[in-house]
Amino acid sequence: MKERARIMDKAGLNRVLLRMAHEIVEKNKGTQDIAIVGICTRGAFLAQRLAALIGKVDGVTPPVGLLDITLYRDDLSSIAQQPVVHKTEIDFDISDKKVVLVDDVLYTGRTVRAALDEIIDFGRPQFIQLAVLVDRGHRELPIRADYVGKNIPTSPKETVEVRLEESEGRDEVVVLEKDA
Amino acid sequence: MDILIKNGHLIGAATVVDGAADILVKDGVIAEIGKGIPEGTQKVIDASGKIVLPGLVDMHVHLREPGREDKETVATGTKAAVKGGVTSVLAMPNTTPAMDSPERLRMLQEIVRKTASSHVFAAAAITKGRAGTELTDFAALKAEGAVAVTDDGSSVDDDGLMEEAFRLAKKCGLLVICHCEDKRLSQKGVMSLGLMSTELGLRGIPKEAEYRRVERDLRLAAGAGCPVHIAHVSCRESVDLIAAAKKRGEPVTAETAPHYLIFTDEALETYDPNFKMNPPLRTKADRDALRQAVRDGVIDAVASDHAPHTESEKDIEFDHAEFGVTGLETECASLVSEFIASDQMTWMELARLLSSAPAKILGIDKGRLEAGRCADIVIIDPAREWVVTKAAFASKSNNSSFLGRRLKGAVECTICAGKIAYTSKNISHKG
Amino acid sequence: MNMTRNPSWERKDLLGLKELSAGEITLILSTAESFKEVIGRPIKKVPALRGKTIVNLFYEPSTRTRISFEIAAKRLSADVINIATETSSVRKGETLIDTGRNIEALKVDMIVMRHSYSGAAVMLARHVGASVVNAGDGWHEHPTQALLDIFTLKEKLGHIEGVRVAIVGDIAHSRVARSNIWGLTKLGARVTVCAPPMLIPPCIGEMGVSVTHDIQEALAEADAVNVLRMQFERDSGDAFPQQLEYFKNFGITEERLKKAKKNIIVMHPGPINRGIEMSSEVADGANSVILEQVTNGIAVRMAVLFLVSQANESRKARRARPAKTEVHVPPDGSSAGGPSVGVSESQSVRDYTKRVSGLTGEPVSGQTS
Numbered sequence: 001m002k003e004r005a006r007i008m009d010k011a012g013l014n015r016v017l018l019r020m021a022h023e024i025v026e027k028n029k030g031t032q033d034i035a036i037v038g039i040c041t042r043g044a045f046l047a048q049r050l051a052a053l054i055g056k057v058d059g060v061t062p063p064v065g066l067l068d069i070t071l072y073r074d075d076l077s078s079i080a081q082q083p084v085v086h087k088t089e090i091d092f093d094i095s096d097k098k099v100v101l102v103d104d105v106l107y108t109g110r111t112v113r114a115a116l117d118e119i120i121d122f123g124r125p126q127f128i129q130l131a132v133l134v135d136r137g138h139r140e141l142p143i144r145a146d147y148v149g150k151n152i153p154t155s156p157k158e159t160v161e162v163r164l165e166e167s168e169g170r171d172e173v174v175v176l177e178k179d180a
Numbered sequence: 181m182d183i184l185i186k187n188g189h190l191i192g193a194a195t196v197v198d199g200a201a202d203i204l205v206k207d208g209v210i211a212e213i214g215k216g217i218p219e220g221t222q223k224v225i226d227a228s229g230k231i232v233l234p235g236l237v238d239m240h241v242h243l244r245e246p247g248r249e250d251k252e253t254v255a256t257g258t259k260a261a262v263k264g265g266v267t268s269v270l271a272m273p274n275t276t277p278a279m280d281s282p283e284r285l286r287m288l289q290e291i292v293r294k295t296a297s298s299h300v301f302a303a304a305a306i307t308k309g310r311a312g313t314e315l316t317d318f319a320a321l322k323a324e325g326a327v328a329v330t331d332d333g334s335s336v337d338d339d340g341l342m343e344e345a346f347r348l349a350k351k352c353g354l355l356v357i358c359h360c361e362d363k364r365l366s367q368k369g370v371m372s373l374g375l376m377s378t379e380l381g382l383r384g385i386p387k388e389a390e391y392r393r394v395e396r397d398l399r400l401a402a403g404a405g406c407p408v409h410i411a412h413v414s415c416r417e418s419v420d421l422i423a424a425a426k427k428r429g430e431p432v433t434a435e436t437a438p439h440y441l442i443f444t445d446e447a448l449e450t451y452d453p454n455f456k457m458n459p460p461l462r463t464k465a466d467r468d469a470l471r472q473a474v475r476d477g478v479i480d481a482v483a484s485d486h487a488p489h490t491e492s493e494k495d496i497e498f499d500h501a502e503f504g505v506t507g508l509e510t511e512c513a514s515l516v517s518e519f520i521a522s523d524q525m526t527w528m529e530l531a532r533l534l535s536s537a538p539a540k541i542l543g544i545d546k547g548r549l550e551a552g553r554c555a556d557i558v559i560i561d562p563a564r565e566w567v568v569t570k571a572a573f574a575s576k577s578n579n580s581s582f583l584g585r586r587l588k589g590a591v592e593c594t595i596c597a598g599k600i601a602y603t604s605k606n607i608s609h610k611g
Numbered sequence: 612m613n614m615t616r617n618p619s620w621e622r623k624d625l626l627g628l629k630e631l632s633a634g635e636i637t638l639i640l641s642t643a644e645s646f647k648e649v650i651g652r653p654i655k656k657v658p659a660l661r662g663k664t665i666v667n668l669f670y671e672p673s674t675r676t677r678i679s680f681e682i683a684a685k686r687l688s689a690d691v692i693n694i695a696t697e698t699s700s701v702r703k704g705e706t707l708i709d710t711g712r713n714i715e716a717l718k719v720d721m722i723v724m725r726h727s728y729s730g731a732a733v734m735l736a737r738h739v740g741a742s743v744v745n746a747g748d749g750w751h752e753h754p755t756q757a758l759l760d761i762f763t764l765k766e767k768l769g770h771i772e773g774v775r776v777a778i779v780g781d782i783a784h785s786r787v788a789r790s791n792i793w794g795l796t797k798l799g800a801r802v803t804v805c806a807p808p809m810l811i812p813p814c815i816g817e818m819g820v821s822v823t824h825d826i827q828e829a830l831a832e833a834d835a836v837n838v839l840r841m842q843f844e845r846d847s848g849d850a851f852p853q854q855l856e857y858f859k860n861f862g863i864t865e866e867r868l869k870k871a872k873k874n875i876i877v878m879h880p881g882p883i884n885r886g887i888e889m890s891s892e893v894a895d896g897a898n899s900v901i902l903e904q905v906t907n908g909i910a911v912r913m914a915v916l917f918l919v920s921q922a923n924e925s926r927k928a929r930r931a932r933p934a935k936t937e938v939h940v941p942p943d944g945s946s947a948g949g950p951s952v953g954v955s956e957s958q959s960v961r962d963y964t965k966r967v968s969g970l971t972g973e974p975v976s977g978q979t980s
Contacts, residue, residue, distance in 0.1 A: 068645065071659035071687075076921065084619075085645045085917065121654040375814035379629065381729035381750030381786060384813065450737075451730030497707065497728040499749075 001159070001176045007152060008173035013133075016149040017046070020131055021053035023147050028098055033126065034062040035097040039069060039115050040086050043103035045166040046133060050102060065090035067101075072114035094123035100147075104162040106132040109143035134173060136160045181223055182206045183595060188227030188559060192234045192531040194550035200228060205555040208598030213551055223600075224610040225593060227559050233531050234549050235267025235298075235556025235596060236512060239357075239538040240332075240411055240435060240483035242504070243269070243300070245291060247276025252488040252576045254288075255295035257508070260486070260575035262601035264509040265558035265591040268299040268539070268546050270483075273310070274333040280305040280316045282324040289325065297601050299556070301544060303328040303357060306345050312336045315345055318352045327542050330357035332411060335393050337363070339400065346404035355542065357409045358397040360418070361459065365389035370499055372460040376445040382498060387466075390459050391417035398425045398432060407431040409541055412485050414440050414459035416469035423478045433541045435481040436470050438514045439505060439581050443467070447581070453494050453501030454581050457487070471524075474533065481538040484511045488577030506575050510568060510582045512560065516589025520562070527562075555598040564590040564606065623923040624736040624743040625915050627752035628793035636794055640762050642914035643907070650686060650909055659917055660689035663720040667693045668710070669746070670726045675881055676746050676756070679905070680723045683912035692719075707731060708738045715739045721920060724748075729786075742919040750784050756880050757790030759911040761798065763904050764835055767876055772799035777829040778820075779805045779861060780839025780888060783812040787839055787880050792818050805829035806861065809850040826861050827870060835876035838863055838888045854887055863889035868898060876900055 008016065028034055031054060038047025044066035055061030068086040070076075076083070101115055112130060119128060131147035136154045152160055152175065159176050187200040193213055202217040203210060238261065244252040252260075254271075261269050271288065273279030279288060285302055292300040304326035308314045310333065318329060329349060335358065336342040349356045366389035371377050373384025394410055398421060401408035410422060413436045425432045439457065444464045447455040455461060473479040487504025494501050512534060519525035531547075539547030546556060565588050570578040592607040593600060603609070620638055628636065649657055665684045667677050677693065684691045694714075707726070714722060721742040724732050729749030736743040747753040765771055776795055782788045782804045792815075795802050802820040804811065805828075816822055823829050830836060843854055852860075868875060877889070877898045885891045894901060 071649070071657035071917075076659060076924065083921070085642045085914075087645045087648045089648070117658070121656070122652060373813055375817045378812040378814050379789070379818065381748075381752070381789060451733045495708070497726075497734065498730045499728050 003174050004177045005175045010171040013171045018053055020147045021057050025058050031058045031060045031062050033098045036062050036100050037065040037067055038102040039067050045164050047102040063092045067115055069114040072118045094125050097125045099125040099128045100131050102131045104133050105160050106135045106145050109139045109141035112143050113141050134160050184222040184224045185227050188230050188232035190232045191527045192549055205598050210551050210553050210555045226608045231560040231562050233558050234535045234547050235558050236265045236534045237268040237538040237546050238266045238484050239270040241269040241486045243271045254291045256576040258297040260508040261298045262594040263574045265512045265594055267556035267596040270301045270303055272332045273303050273305040278305045278310045280308045282320045285324040298596050301327045303330050306331045318348045318354055322352050322354050328355040328357050332359045335359050335361050343400045346401050346406040350404050350406035355407050357411050359411050360390050360393035362389045362393045371448055372445045372462045385460050387415045394418045394421050402430045410434040412437055415462050415466045419469050419473040433480045435483045436479050437485045438511050440470055442518050451498045454579050456501050457505055458503035482533040484508050488575055489579050494579045506580045513587040513589045517587045521588050557595040559593040561590045561592050566590050620918040620922050625754055626732050626745045628754045628790045633797045639914050643762055643910045646913040647910035656686050658688045660687035663689040665689045665691050665721045666714050666719050668722055668724045669695045673725050679908045680912050683909050711735045711739045715741050742923045747786050751786050752790045753786040754790050755912050756787050757794045759908040761794050762907045762911050763900055774800045774834045775832050776800050777803045777833040777836045781810045782806050783810045785839050803829050807852050830871040837878045858887050863893050865892050
């Protein structure tokens with residue numbers, strides 16, 4: 001894999017997240033009943049950051065849950081690599097909440113589909129919105145994000161990698177090209 | 181048809197020949213051994229690079245006929261024998277019915293005459309029906325051709341009766357072969373008692389079941405002054421007892437089987453019933469003691485204890501699977517791969533263990549390459565490797581411990597009584 | 612959240628803990644932690660094994676283990692079929708292999724088997740391509756029971772390494788004891804087994820445990836005691852103690868616990884013979900975690916079913932691609948074709964084979980992928 005472009009640095013990422021926090025508060029007219037749920041693993045870190053930013057914007061920090069969607073994947077029987085099952089941690093009642101689902105990159109939409117199914121198994125929220133840091137296109141399911149940090153049109157030969165301080169030790173978003 | 185074996189490396193020849201030599205077979209006997217025997221109209225076998233041994237003598241074989249022809253017959257068992265280089269087998273008497281009367285021995289000999297591919301010698305039962313209660317008529321059995329008596333598969337529990345058996349055998353000049361097992365101690369055991377039986381959760385057979393009976397039989401035989409042969413020795417304690425008896429000058433001989441020299445009870449890890457036999461595979465310490473005993477001559481011979489079983493009796497839950505494995509087709513190659521290939525044994529020693537020693541124990545005129553003798557000859561490629569497969573067995577049964585393994589040393593041609601009884605595609609024949 | 616990467620799970624079967632590495636056991640335990648969260652949800656079900664069929668093939672009556680496996684399978688959205696076969700005194704193995712193959716012909720993905728003969732699960736795994744999970748075979752192993760015992764211990768104590776565990780009861784005839792010994796010792800626990808001499812199998816010390824015939828000595832230093840069920844109804848003819856005598860000498864009572872560590876954990880695989888292995892007060896007392904074991908059993912079995920299913924699916928997925936495997940058949944003149952031996956698909960069985968291959972050349976592995 002070789003790096004083709006660096007499209008976000010630490011400052012850029014912070015700006016985008018702050019904007020998204022504002023949008024979430026604005027669209028939902030405050031933070032009443034809002035809950036942020038991040039998809040493991042980077043979506044979970046982003047969810048933490050968004051919740052903190054929302055707290056700064058509106059004074060109230062919404063509860064954060066994290067979701068491991070491994071058991072809901074639709075490709076469990078065809079992947080040759082063993083997925084590792086992590087814990088899902090949603091410590092609040094999801095019923096009647098306004099859930100904002102957070103992930104790093106929106107691509108085929110299959111991960112989001114799995115996440116939607118899993119959230120529903122925890123209860124019946126008022127609605128679910130989707131926030132992603134990067135939308136790189138190539139959807140395979142009718143899924144659309146409500147909040148997008150940045151649209152990055154890519155070819156299927158490329159991948160978008162979000163690197164975060166919590167997991168990689170630095171904040172950046174890069175486009176990688178797969179080796180021929 | 182006359183056969184000329186050219187340029188083989190001869191082992192166990194009466195006349196010492198250095199380097200490659202020829203053997204001329206005429207009218208079923210060895211006519212000449214020497215260098216540069218001229219080719220004539222005979223069939224010529226090119227044995228260059230091959231080892232030529234006297235036909236092997238397996239003194240512990242279950243041919244199963246009569247009674248369990250679904251497992252093996254005289255025809256298939258002796259085909260397996262010659263495929264393994266064995267030209268003489270001692271058939272164990274635990275058939276159905278048991279070989280406990282002259283009539284039954286005659287019946288077996290009739291089957292042998294009609295169907296056998298190798299020489300078959302018969303052992304008769306010690307007790308009627310091998311029930312351990314009433315002795316058979318040793319003199320009559322001997323007259324009918326029995327070369328030994330044994331209740332193989334069981335031991336005669338009654339000390340008095342066994343003592344009487346040794347006295348009678350001594351009188352008749354019959355060898356007594358002892359299957360040493362005290363069933364009160366082995367009970368329902370299915371493998372050797374020890375760490376492995378504990379780990380596997382299987383009922384164990386203590387070594388005492390074997391060696392205490394060895395001790396008794398050696399004592400009774402010595403008392404009667406009767407030659408005794410201990411079959412399938414599996415543990416160190418038995419070896420020690422036999423060594424001590426030999427030291428005292430008692431007429432004792434003993435055999436073990438290739439599986440006891442090669443495997444240990446750790447092979448049972450897979451619960452593969454092809455490692456279930458009686459006596460059971462023991463520990464590494466026992467295996468090493470057996471190897472040493474073979475080197476020291478405490479154990480005189482190696483025999484296969486060829487015990488064919490059908491798949492439906494063998495490839496089942498370990499507890500229910502029958503005891504025993506086949507061995508005729510692998511015994512020579514297994515010893516070659518295990519010991520000769522690693523220079524732990526010479527071909528001379530192999531020829532002694534598998535041919536001349538058992539012949540001598542049984543008192544049969546086999547086990548030597550010598551002019552004037554019956555032409556029982558086996559030609560072995562010492563280097564060729566082969567894989568043991570079910571499909572290739574001549575035996576009716578497939579229950580071999582060596583299934584799936586690669587062995588070194590392949591029997592290329594077996595000549596029994598001057599006739600080619602088996603040949604592979606890997607040796608060239610002319611004429 | 613623990614981000615350290617465990618080794619991946621490659622086995623299509625779970626036959627015992629002896630063959631597992633400490634890493635593999637830890638992977639099952641950590642996966643089970645995730646599943647324990649699942650069974651605490653309002654909707655206690657995930658679609659991970661949707662479309663998979665699991666047969667519970669029980670040759671021995673066992674309500675508890677069977678129900679636990681059934682619930683575990685259903686929580687994973689698998690379809691479950693229960694087959695209970697009365698074990699007659701002589702049940703020929705051909706029937707077992709035939710049964711296994713017939714079940715497989717029904718396109719079943721996993722077989723969970725309980726059998727009264729040691730090695731039955733190993734044999735079944737050798738003959739079928741479906742995953743086999745050993746739910747107890749003879750005196751050999753009961754891996755999921757030991758895993759749930761260890762899971763419970765770890766939950767209570769936070770770690771296993773250095774923990775002292777006493778196993779009390781019929782060690783000789785216990786698959787629970789054997790699996791616990793393997794699992795605990797691999798994870799660094801110190802195990803003592805305690806029973807009357809006739810119930811201690813030979814050479815057990817070589818499995819890395821201490822042996823005592825004195826219950827108080829066994830309890831003295833123990834952080835936990837795992838009390839085995841005594842089966843006095845066995846008809847094997849083996850020597851066996853009298854019930855009352857056993858309770859008198861080995862039963863776990865409050866009095867005996869008073870002399871042990873205060874927080875000693877009392878476990879039992881169930882069902883309990885009250886007044887034989889332990890007194891009712893102990894079974895229901897503060898030290899007992901017996902009911903938690905039952906709950907944890909579901910999480911552990913979910914983890915096992917999920918992992919072996921995943922491994923088998925991965926193998927199939929890999930096999931579907933062009934194989935890169937080298938099949939080495941040496942030149943062989945006289946024998947026809949390659950090895951006709953049924954070469955097992957099972958990783959565990961192959962591991963075994965690897966280990967037992969003697970000096971006589973390695974077993975030839977044929978058409979495996």
